[in-house]
Amino acid sequence: MRAPLRSTAAAVAAAAIGIGVPVLAVPVAHAEELAPDLVISTLPAASPKPGDVYDNSVTVTNKGTAPAEGLTFRVRLTRGLDFPDQVAGCTYSTLADHVRQALCELDTVVQPGASITTPVRFKALPQALMEAVEYGTGRTGEAPGEGFDDSYRRLTLTADSTADLAAEGDLVEGAPGSRVTVTATLRNHGPGWVGNQDSDDQPALMVRIPEGTVAKEVPGDCAPFGIDGPTGPSEPGHARYVCWPAGHTIDVGQSLDYTFVLEIGKTARSTKGEVTASSVYGIHPAFGKNRANDTAYLAVDVTGGEEPGTSTAGGTTAGGDTDSGGAGTEGGGNDPHGQSTGGSGATGTTGATGATGTSGSTATSGSASTTSATSTASTTSGSGTGGTLASTGSDGVPLLAAGAVGATVLGGLVLVAVRRRDAAK
Known part of the structure; x- marks a missing residue:
């Protein structure tokens, strides 16, 4: 009985001088957290000609343990691409660096293990060349962020142009x-x-x-x-x-x-x-x-x-030693x-002919004027009619981030006047 008394006395003394006494943690059982985990399939590669419409679909699968109730599906296109039409349920806007966006709300429930399919459509504009398409949703169905993962992907493509x-x-x-x-x-x-x-x-x-x-x-x-x-x-x-x-x-x-x-x-x-x-x-x-x-x-x-x-x-000049010159x-x-x-x-010349x-x-000479393409951030929203999702619509930097570091994705005969200027003293 003396040892416990000594142990108790030591604890009291330790507390009196501010020394902590270790306390053994007691495990607490937690129930498994349930959450959806959405994964999206990849779009096939393409090299569209200007004027072509790219029309494919992606599959969104819930690999989590809870239903995903409603999805926000987003598509972004670089400046050489555009949406061929607008679909009900989607909001369209133009972001910085001429990036076009469709943000679509899907009124659906994706149960664990289940999948849904949604179209991704875009067209190549006359200036299309080095392009990128971002598409997908967040891991639990919310609007995606600016990075990429299994639920939000990026496709790079080169149009059939120059x-x-x-x-x-x-x-x-x-x-x-x-x-x-x-x-x-x-x-x-x-x-x-x-x-x-x-x-x-x-x-x-x-x-x-x-x-x-x-x-x-x-x-x-x-x-x-x-x-x-x-x-x-x-x-x-x-x-x-x-x-x-x-x-x-x-x-x-x-x-x-x-x-x-x-x-x-x-x-x-x-x-x-x-x-x-x-x-x-x-x-x-x-x-x-x-x-x-x-x-x-x-x-x-x-x-x-x-x-x-x-x-x-x-060239050279050959000349004499007197006063005549041309x-x-x-x-x-x-x-x-x-x-x-x-x-x-x-x-x-001096009795002999000088060589010319x-x-x-x-x-x-290049043109003295510079035409600069300035990035504008104008936004338009609206919903069209028809379709089942976004009429929406490659691996690396997000479209807006690429514009920030300064963006991802390009005739004729010109007669140029020659400039001649005096030296700057």
Whole structure:
């Protein structure tokens, strides 16, 4: 009987000085929690042509232990897709980054082990190319969140179409030692828009700085280019750059201008660099079938840097030692791809005939204006008639999240005026 007394006394003493005494936990039996667990089947892959309607169905199965009473079924489409018609019970809206949404309430009960089938329908628009479709519900039948699981899925697809990315260059003039501003342009002639998060075909413009000049100011969305991709943050002083649009997205008819400030070397002669429509990794995108307008030039016509009797860029002058000289010529013209040729030369004679020197450079000038596709978040709601669910209607980022990091999923002959500007002193 003494041991229990000592144990009791110890407990009292411990409590008096604030030391806790361990208490053995007593197991408590809990009843099994019952809940629905919905799983949705996957949509088959497709490559629709613009104008085609995709018409398939998915099956929602309850693998849980309780009925799912009512389902909220959601479908989201990227900008090259749309719903062919509206169905009663569904609310339609347009979200950020041109994402179209159908939110449908299914007045049904799905018992454990049972399934229901619902259609997913959408059509490919003329600008369809790199698209994504999100579809499904929440695990217990509520509206889905922004991630993906077995109850809410994503299908990526590439429409049977193309996008024609074109490079446009510039032509400027300046004296040795001065600074000039050149603009390289990436333009999408369509017919498809480009918004690529899922492959290496992310649209970009490769820029090679003209020899004899140094890039002193560089756009923030242009990075130095190494062997097969960007090598670091934007900074001046490199020979090659790769520039790409925010979100790897460029809409049909959109132009993106990238402006560089170049310093002309003290001994530089007329020179040109190159701009090429490409991908971020320097490869030709598979969706681009027209290579004729992939390349253009950044030309710098160096003026006032040659002494009489010395050679000029593209030619030489041979002259005598007396006072007679001929005027040089300069001219230029545009070809259908925006290329311009120009020349300058000087002749000198003194009892012997001087050879005419010609300076030539070729450039492509891009449009000075930029058309930007802005994201709008407008919402329309309503319910149509007919059908059994959403007339609604690929693996990775949610459509809205892709727009936030900047979204998922893309003609003609243009005569481009050549720009000629004086050097910025």
